[in-house]
Amino acid sequence: MWQEHCVHICHHLENRKDGIITMRTRSIHKAALTDAVTPLEEAGKEIAYQAAVEGIVLLENDGCLPLKPGKIALYGAGVKMTIKGGTGSGEVNERHAVSILEGMEDAGFKITTMNWIDDYDQSFQEGERAYAEEFRKKLSPKNLSDFMNLMSSPYRYPYGRAVLQEDVEKSETDTCIYVISRQAGEGADRKLSENEYGLAEIERVNLTFCAEQYEHMIVVINVGGQFDLNFLHEIPSINAVIFMGQLGTMGGQAVADIVCGKHTPSGKLTDTWAKHYRDYPASDDYSYLNGNLDEEYYREGIYVGYRYFDTFHVAPRYPFGYGLSYTEFEMHLAGMRLERTTVEISVDVKNKGEVYSGKEVVQIYVSCPDGELKKEAQRLTSFAKTKNLKPGEEERIVLQFDLRDLTSYREKDTATVLEPGEYVVRIGNSSRNTRVCGILKLETEMITEKHSHICKAPLRVTELEWQEEKELLHATGDCRQNWGRTCEIIIDDVEKIQSFQIEPGIIPEVDHEYGPVEIYSSEETDRILESLTLRDMAELVVGGGMSGHRFFEAPGAAGVTTGNLTAKGIPNVVMADGPAGLRLHKISSVSITGKVKGIEPNISFMKYLPEPVKKVMLGNPDSKNLLYQFTTAFPVGISLASSWNLQLAEEVGNAVGKEMEAYGVTYWLAPGMNIHRNPLCGRNFEYFSEDPLLTGEFAAAITKGVQKNRGCYVTLKHYCCNNQEDNRNKTNANVNERALREIYLKGFEIAVKESHPGAVMSSYNKVNGKYVNNSYRLLTQVLRNEWGFDGFVMTDWFATGRKYGDPAHAIASGNDLIMPGSSGTVDDIVKAVSKGIILEEDVKRSAANVLKGIISSRIYQGYLRKQRESGV
Ligand code: BGC
Numbered sequence: 001m002w003q004e005h006c007v008h009i010c011h012h013l014e015n016r017k018d019g020i021i022t023m024r025t026r027s028i029h030k031a032a033l034t035d036a037v038t039p040l041e042e043a044g045k046e047i048a049y050q051a052a053v054e055g056i057v058l059l060e061n062d063g064c065l066p067l068k069p070g071k072i073a074l075y076g077a078g079v080k081m082t083i084k085g086g087t088g089s090g091e092v093n094e095r096h097a098v099s100i101l102e103g104m105e106d107a108g109f110k111i112t113t114m115n116w117i118d119d120y121d122q123s124f125q126e127g128e129r130a131y132a133e134e135f136r137k138k139l140s141p142k143n144l145s146d147f148m149n150l151m152s153s154p155y156r157y158p159y160g161r162a163v164l165q166e167d168v169e170k171s172e173t174d175t176c177i178y179v180i181s182r183q184a185g186e187g188a189d190r191k192l193s194e195n196e197y198g199l200a201e202i203e204r205v206n207l208t209f210c211a212e213q214y215e216h217m218i219v220v221i222n223v224g225g226q227f228d229l230n231f232l233h234e235i236p237s238i239n240a241v242i243f244m245g246q247l248g249t250m251g252g253q254a255v256a257d258i259v260c261g262k263h264t265p266s267g268k269l270t271d272t273w274a275k276h277y278r279d280y281p282a283s284d285d286y287s288y289l290n291g292n293l294d295e296e297y298y299r300e301g302i303y304v305g306y307r308y309f310d311t312f313h314v315a316p317r318y319p320f321g322y323g324l325s326y327t328e329f330e331m332h333l334a335g336m337r338l339e340r341t342t343v344e345i346s347v348d349v350k351n352k353g354e355v356y357s358g359k360e361v362v363q364i365y366v367s368c369p370d371g372e373l374k375k376e377a378q379r380l381t382s383f384a385k386t387k388n389l390k391p392g393e394e395e396r397i398v399l400q401f402d403l404r405d406l407t408s409y410r411e412k413d414t415a416t417v418l419e420p421g422e423y424v425v426r427i428g429n430s431s432r433n434t435r436v437c438g439i440l441k442l443e444t445e446m447i448t449e450k451h452s453h454i455c456k457a458p459l460r461v462t463e464l465e466w467q468e469e470k471e472l473l474h475a476t477g478d479c480r481q482n483w484g485r486t487c488e489i490i491i492d493d494v495e496k497i498q499s500f501q502i503e504p505g506i507i508p509e510v511d512h513e514y515g516p517v518e519i520y521s522s523e524e525t526d527r528i529l530e531s532l533t534l535r536d537m538a539e540l541v542v543g544g545g546m547s548g549h550r551f552f553e554a555p556g557a558a559g560v561t562t563g564n565l566t567a568k569g570i571p572n573v574v575m576a577d578g579p580a581g582l583r584l585h586k587i588s589s590v591s592i593t594g595k596v597k598g599i600e601p602n603i604s605f606m607k608y609l610p611e612p613v614k615k616v617m618l619g620n621p622d623s624k625n626l627l628y629q630f631t632t633a634f635p636v637g638i639s640l641a642s643s644w645n646l647q648l649a650e651e652v653g654n655a656v657g658k659e660m661e662a663y664g665v666t667y668w669l670a671p672g673m674n675i676h677r678n679p680l681c682g683r684n685f686e687y688f689s690e691d692p693l694l695t696g697e698f699a700a701a702i703t704k705g706v707q708k709n710r711g712c713y714v715t716l717k718h719y720c721c722n723n724q725e726d727n728r729n730k731t732n733a734n735v736n737e738r739a740l741r742e743i744y745l746k747g748f749e750i751a752v753k754e755s756h757p758g759a760v761m762s763s764y765n766k767v768n769g770k771y772v773n774n775s776y777r778l779l780t781q782v783l784r785n786e787w788g789f790d791g792f793v794m795t796d797w798f799a800t801g802r803k804y805g806d807p808a809h810a811i812a813s814g815n816d817l818i819m820p821g822s823s824g825t826v827d828d829i830v831k832a833v834s835k836g837i838i839l840e841e842d843v844k845r846s847a848a849n850v851l852k853g854i855i856s857s858r859i860y861q862g863y864l865r866k867q868r869e870s871g872v
Pocket of ligand 1: 089577578
């Protein structure tokens with residue numbers, strides 16, 4: 001079908017009366033020829049809407065929400081300029097993103113503060129003009145060569161003017177919503193000193209004033225991560241706080257529909273929100289804060305997020321897993337069993353309210369016993385969301401986890417181990433609203449896996465140590481404060497909490513074997529590989545960027561596999577960002593020479609380039625030959641995961657897969673799945689959580705959704721420890737192996753094992769002194785030998801080169817594809833083989849992996865058909 005579409009496009013263009021002949025077009029596209037809204041676009045919007053609704057987290061509500069539609073005062077940067085996602089490669093160019101202003105109007109509210117909003121508009125535009133001027137001044141040949149990092153200081157939205165008495169009077173209402181917006185993006189971390197993490201003075205003044213003037217005051221946090229909410233103490237009369245996050249194309253609609261009660265909030269935080277930034281572990285050391293951007297020491301070890309707060313008894317503002325509802329729930333333990341290595345827990349969840357339907361999330365945490373290894377107070381081992389329960393309705397939720405989920409990694413003998421003692425299992429709806437529901441007992445230690453070291457000389461980062469007993473959790477079994485407002489957890493007979501004996505040796509020990517992976521072989525790849533020279537194979541392991549010859553392209557995609565081997569029967573395939581949807585050009589023009597160019601930048605910083613540069617880079621909007629690719633902007637990673645709804649994540653993946661199929665993208669450069677180690681990481685919005693299980697499960701669900709579509713694959717990124725954006729190309733993450741395995745690799749491990757992703761992207765940074773793309777241990781021993789990954793690994797963009805990881809070593813280490821490279825990179829690889837630095841076999845192994853990826857694409861099938869048709 002798609003091929004017909006392609007042919008149709010070419011045919012159509014070829015026959016245009018104005019004489020523009022696409023016989024000269026360099027490649028084929030599947031983009032549409034009209035800008036009509038397609039059923040695919042409608043379907044994407046619908047799923048984006050559902051995901052947006054479920055990703056909203058209600059943090060505070062004294063009963064003022066939901067609101068009845070009527071007159072409403074709206075203030076704040078995000079009212080009209082609602083931020084749908086972060087900047088950089090993760091931007092998506094949808095047709096239109098609904099603002100809060102539009103959403104509220106649509107929900108029947110009358111906005112009575114248009115004066116303030118119009119003034120904001122003006123200051124936004126003025127600010128943008130000034131920014132563009134500054135940006136152009138900063139451009140020099142020096143930083144042009146570092147083009148990718150030009151995006152590290154995006155335009156920051158102004159905060160708006162002071163709210164005046166006159167605005168309040170004109171608004172003729174007692175209800176106000178104030179939207180605080182911040183945007184972060186790749187290449188830079190959020191700066192504490194620039195109000196990126198906290199209020200600007202004018203916002204503080206405005207919030208205080210509005211809280212005095214309006215009886216009902218709701219604050220919406222339109223930020224892709226944690227934000228300093230200390231102002232809640234200074235301004236106690238704020239009645240409700242919504243963590244909107246960044247919700248993609250339907251964000252404004254979703255917020256409005258939550259505000260008016262069309263839907264009940266059901267999102268839960270995927271991170272701990274501290275009272276103060278300094279409460280986060282190793283907070284002063286993070287990124288730029290200690291003045292050292294080259295070396296980052298992960299001193300907190302495994303104590304990341306709630307693992308730190310709950311172990312060290314630091315009270316958070318909001319705990320991990322927290323989120324309020326308009327209704328109230330009751331969770332009732334219905335039963336627990338241990339079946340060999342599977343623990344199964346049944347929980348009856350009831351909507352106790354009388355008015356609102358709603359969904360609740362059941363979360364299971366386990367406290368593992370201290371032994372030789374000290375443990376975090378508790379870890380999430382399973383979770384599930386209910387259906388939409390009507391008032392009075394009940395649902396039984398059955399959750400499972402495996403005993404292997406309770407293991408820890410012991411560096412001294414490189415063993416994954418279950419230490420003896422009592423494993424206390426608890427159910428709840430946040431990490432701080434739980435009750436013990438059972439105990440698992442183990443008499444003797446069980447080693448479940450034996451590994452090899454990841455780091456040559458295991459590093460000793462001095463980690464935090466806690467001294468106190470974990471009484472809070474162990475003794476009482478409860479850790480409830482007022483965070484459990486909308487959910488009561490009932491265990492009938494606390495005295496009779498059931499204990500289960502874990503059978504000794506029930507988990508067979510896996511002794512990992514390490515060594516070079518066999519070269520992938522199939523009839524087709526073998527046949528093709530046989531016909532390739534060393535140079536051809538080197539071409540195959542070096543991808544292309546935006547230019548160069550290619551068989552197929554989706555305009556605006558971030559990269560392609562080589563287009564230089566079409567004569568040898570190997571078409572290129574396309575890779576596009578990720579992760580909040582597909583980043584493509586929404587409109588492109590085809591020039592008289594057949595060149596396709598986007599008519600608008602597909603990444604926002606390019607808007608600010610000088611006009612002559614843009615003229616060369618961009619296409620002609622008045623061209624008669626326009627191509628259209630409207631894709632859907634979904635909620636960013638953190639907001640999607642705030643839904644705690646894996647089925648929904650799979651549907652989002654499936655919707656992206658359908659768009660990939662429609663536009664001919666084979667590899668989606670997503671999901672992004674680095675751990676939220678610190679709230680200031682500039683790309684946290686793209687990632688899911690501080691917790692590896694939640695991260696791994698979301699990545700797996702999305703992968704399943706995308707890869708349901710034949711010939712469409714994901715690229716898990718950025719493997720691994722890309723937890724800092726400042727100096728991201730050079731920074732060295734010094735992290736102990738235990739933390740590396742239990743926290744930073746765990747999510748990738750879950751996703752690889754559960755969902756069989758087509759590709760993985762290695763990260764820019766070094767880990768323990770070695771560039772990840774040059775790390776045989778991470779890329780071959782861990783990823784393939786231990787986890788069985790059988791797709792291909794690509795570098796992050798421009799991550800190899802003189803100053804960075806060596807491209808030839810990358811290939812020998814198991815990084816199959818250099819993205820994007822040049823003919824110089826191909827030369828380097830060929831030379832490295834001829835000098836005996838790497839083996840020809842290394843290149844062949846990577847070439848076979850890339851080839852396998854190409855052959856399994858739809859493009860390949862279309863290519864073969866085209867060859868047949870033209871009699872080649
Ligand atoms: C980002 C990747 C992205 C790539 C291609 C890089 O700057 O780190 O996440 O996929 O660009 O756009």
